[in-house]
Amino acid sequence: MALTTVILFSPMAKTSYVRLFLAMAAIRQWPLYQLDIKNAFLHGDLEEEIYMEQPPGFVAQGESGLVCKLHRSFYGLKQSPRAWFGKFSRVVQNFGLKRCEADHSVFYGHTSPDKCVYLMVYVDDIVITGNDITRIAQLKNHLFSHFQTKDLGRLKYFLGIEVPQSKEGVIIAQRKYALDILEETGLTNCKPIDSPMDSNQKLTRDQGELFSDPKRYRRLVGKLIYLTITRPDLSYPVGVVSQFMQNPHIDHWNAVIRILRYVKGNPRQGLLYENKRSTQVVAYCDADWAGCPIDRRSTTGYCVFLGGNLVSWKSKKQSVVARSSAEAEYRSMALATCELVWIKQLL
Known part of the structure; x- marks a missing residue:
């Protein structure tokens, strides 16, 4: 029996490529622009024949057994992410950009040996860079003509990452995100600490008493994992505490609090690309x-x-x-x- 694989998601750029993309723009001193597609999943064209039950409150009189045939995708449909990316990919490639084989969320085009345009998409958030300003403007107009697109100007905030640009380079940081975590845990005014983890402490599974709120532990560690996008200094300690998600103990929770006290010391710390x-x-x-x-x-x-x-x-x-x-x-x-x-x- 033959098995077929059906892709139901929209390709998203890896966080390491987002950093690579920003670093290359900083090295080449290219401007970074951001676009946002409104109601992205409503633009997708369905390839399959799909039916749905009539929505509550809308039933044809005397015809309660009828169903609705879908002509376009919408939010909540499993095929919507794939349909949206398929439509977006066709539109961008019709403009003349090529899709990167190493990462399908990246498109590029060279109008001449020394002129280029690069586009990166993360679901419905788009970042464009390059040194061909005329071609970039044409690309924006091309997207405006096919989708409800909002031009956000220079890139400043992307996926919860603050991206200030200057002549010195590009900085990526998650200051607001870090402060929100500290406020949620009530550690806004805590005393900071110099290291995120005690090098002499070895955490084990059955260490000390059980923590009373495992869901809170998982939620907080999950947020710290996202904070490591711009904080390589947190990768190892967060990796250690994430091993105890299933059954956290008091000592594990204290290790998480220590990481937060370290973050409190400099919540705006990030990376400079120059x-x-x-x-x-x-x-x-x-x-x-x-x-x-x-x-x-x-x-x-x-x-x-x-x-x-x-x-x-x-x-x-x-x-x-x-x-x-x-x-x-x-x-x-x-x-x-x-x-x-x-x-x-x-x-």
């Missing part, structure tokens, strides 16, 4: 050996720089138990190499 007159890609990787006290697995860490700007990083526990420190290091190198190959394809 033109250092280089586009060289450099990566560093490392690994401990049997560092986890629970399953004796090692932890991989790597970071990738583009022209001296940090664009990608990860702290992740390895999937198997390394039998030597050399094996742990090689596994770390393999993971970093995979990221480098993907970035090379993008570039």
Whole structure:
């Protein structure tokens, strides 16, 4: 029996590519523009024949057994994200841009050897950059003619990330997001701390008493995971506390509070992308050996720089138990190499 895979989602740019996109614009000193598509999922064209029950309050008189045939997608339909991206992709490619094979959420076009336009889409949020201002204006008008599009001008705020631009470069930070987390947990006026985690403390599964509100723990750790988009210094400690989502204890909660006290010390901390007159890609990787006290697995860490700007990083526990420190290091190198190959394809 043959099985077919049906894609029901709209491709979204990886956060590492969002940073790569911004870093390249800063290195080339290109302007960044933002567009927003209104009611994006209502623009999709359905490829299948789909019917729905008549909505409550709207039933044809004497014809209660009838159903509605859908001609367009709408919110709540499983096919809507795919239908929207398919329509958007066709419109952009009809303009003359090509879709990137390494990341389908990225489109690019070269009008001449030294003139280019790049577009990145995240569901209905669009960022455009390049050095061909005339072509960018034509692209905006092309999108205006096909969709209800709002021109937000220069990029300032994207996916909860603040993106101020200046002559020095592009800064990405999540100050407001970090302050909202501190306010939610009542730590706005707490005493800050210099390190996010006690290096001498090893957290285990059955450590201390159970935490009384596991849902609160999961929600808070989930928000901290999103904060790591612009805070590589939080990747390792957040990765550790995220291992205890299912059954958190008091000690695990105290470790989360310590991370928040560290964030309180500088909630506006972020990354600066600037033109250092280089586009060289450099990566560093490392690994401990049997560092986890629970399953004796090692932890991989790597970071990738583009022209001296940090664009990608990860702290992740390895999937198997390394039998030597050399094996742990090689596994770390393999993971970093995979990221480098993907970035090379993008570039």
